[in-house]
Structure formats: structure tokens, C-alpha cells
Amino acid sequence: MQAALERVGITTVSVTLLREITAVIKPPRALFVPFPLGFPLGAPHDAAIQHRVIAAALDLLTRNDVPFISAYEQPNLS
Amino acid sequence: MATYADLSLTTRLFFKAYPLHRYAIDPVPCAPLRVPLTQARFALVTTAGLRTPAQDDFDFTNKKGDSTYREIPNDIAVNTLVESHRSNSFDHSGIEADANLAFPLDRMRELEARGVIGELNHRHFSFMGSIVGPAKLINETAPQVAEKLRTDGVQVALLTPV
Numbered sequence: 672m673q674a675a676l677e678r679v680g681i682t683t684v685s686v687t688l689l690r691e692i693t694a695v696i697k698p699p700r701a702l703f704v705p706f707p708l709g710f711p712l713g714a715p716h717d718a719a720i721q722h723r724v725i726a727a728a729l730d731l732l733t734r735n736d737v738p739f740i741s742a743y744e745q746p747n748l749s
Numbered sequence: 750m751a752t753y754a755d756l757s758l759t760t761r762l763f764f765k766a767y768p769l770h771r772y773a774i775d776p777v778p779c780a781p782l783r784v785p786l787t788q789a790r791f792a793l794v795t796t797a798g799l800r801t802p803a804q805d806d807f808d809f810t811n812k813k814g815d816s817t818y819r820e821i822p823n824d825i826a827v828n829t830l831v832e833s834h835r836s837n838s839f840d841h842s843g844i845e846a847d848a849n850l851a852f853p854l855d856r857m858r859e860l861e862a863r864g865v866i867g868e869l870n871h872r873h874f875s876f877m878g879s880i881v882g883p884a885k886l887i888n889e890t891a892p893q894v895a896e897k898l899r900t901d902g903v904q905v906a907l908l909t910p911v
Binding site: 672673674675676677678679680681682683684685686687688689690691692695696697698699705706707708709710711712713714715716718721722725728729732733735737738 | 751752753755756764769770772773774775777778779780781782783786789792794796838839840841842843844846847849850851853855856857859860866876886887891892894895896898899903904905906907908909910911
């Protein structure tokens with residue numbers, strides 16, 4: 672899906688929960704997140720963490736050295 | 750953190766035998782961003798198997814997986830979306846409680862309102878995940894959706910799994 676979009680000129684970034692699989696498939700830009708399966712943006716009804724994940728994903732949109740996988744880092748909230 | 754170790758034994762055995770390398774993207778296409786995010790039109794694409802209450806459910810009888818998609822209007826109330834992902838290899842409770850977890854339309858609306866992104870497209874797309882036989886997806890339905898979004902003038906797509 673991601674490749675089909677890039678081929679028609681749409682810049683894409685994906686969120687992924689399984690780095691091993693993403694590393695094989697090689698989508699253009701992917702943000703690996705350290706959450707359990709079923710929780711790609713962190714936690715339900717938690718707009719703050721969902722926004723942090725989205726911001727980290729959008730940061731990758733300027734990368735053109737594809738395929739590029741980045742890892743989301745949890746901020747230290749203490 | 751989710752790794753192979755978190756997957757059920759059945760799922761791990763599936764991947765051990767699955768020809769994943771066959772579906773490696775090669776060459777990897779790259780569409781550089783041509784406008785600032787503050788001016789870009791965005792669409793969401795999810796593989797969480799979400800649909801509106803009025804839409805037909807996905808087909809669970811197809812052993813290869815249902816490679817069709819559902820068009821989600823931008824003005825949908827996110828809490829009305831129905832989650833029907835067929836996989837039993839993950840905890841569905843989070844997305845059932847808040848579909849933004851895998852289809853963050855409310856968050857993107859907030860970014861649009863704050864001027865962080867240009868605007869949201871009038872429609873978004875939802876696919877079923879766990880498509881074990883992806884030929885039809887790769888050759889037919891994914892290019893169809895790409896063409897629809899290109900025609901809509903979408904410049905950026907955010908893809909989210911579940």
C-alpha cells in the first residue's frame with residue numbers, strides 16, 4: 672500500500688509494531704513503536720501520547736534516504 | 750514492545766513458513782515532500798479493518814484475506830467506527846475503546862485546527878490487515894486507492910496498522 676502511494680507521488684510514513692517484518696518488507700518510511708500489538712499509537716483516550724507518536728512519524732516525511740526505519744523513543748516524563 | 754516473541758505460537762509458525770521476502774518492496778519508491786506540512790493535504794490509511802456502521806463487513810471466509818477497502822468520510826464521528834480486524838493475535842480492547850489508537854482522525858483534526866498540517870482530505874481509507882495472500886491487494890486494490898488519493902490532490906498519507 673505504501674509503495675503504491677509513493678509511486679503516484681504521495682509522500683508516506685507508516686507506523687509499525689513489528690520491526691522484524693518491516694525490515695524485510697522495506698516500506699519507504701516507517702516509525703517503529705515499542706507498544707504491544709493492538710496499541711500502535713500508544714494508549715486509548717490518551718491524546719498526548721497519540722500526538723507524540725504522530726509528531727515522530729511526521730518528522731520522517733522529509734527523509735528521502737529510503738527505506739528508512741526510525742524507532743520512537745518514549746520521552747522521560749518523570 | 751512487540752516482537753516475534755509476543756506473537757502466538759500459531760502466528761510464529763505461520764511466519765516461519767511464510768515467504769515474506771517475496772513481498773519485499775524492490776525498488777523502494779520515494780516521493781519527496783514537495784510542500785511544507787503546513788500546506789499539505791493529508792489522508793489516513795489504516796489496516797485495522799475499520800468501517801462505518803452502514804458499510805458491509807469485511808469477508809472473513811476468504812482464506813487469503815479480504816483485500817477490499819472501505820472509504821471513511823472525513824466528517825465521520827470516530828467513536829462510531831466498527832472494528833472488525835480478523836486477527837486474534839492482538840488485544841482488541843484498546844481500539845474498541847478508542848479507534849484513534851489505529852485511526853487517529855481526531856488527533857489529525859487537532860493538528861489541522863492548530864495549523865500544523867494543511868488540511869485533511871474529504872475521505873480516508875481502511876483495509877483489513879493480516880492479508881496472507883496479498884497479490885490482489887498489491888496489484889489491484891492498493892493501486893486503486895493510490896489513484897483515488899492522487900486524484901483528490903492528497904500529498905501526504907499516514908499509514909497505521911493495529
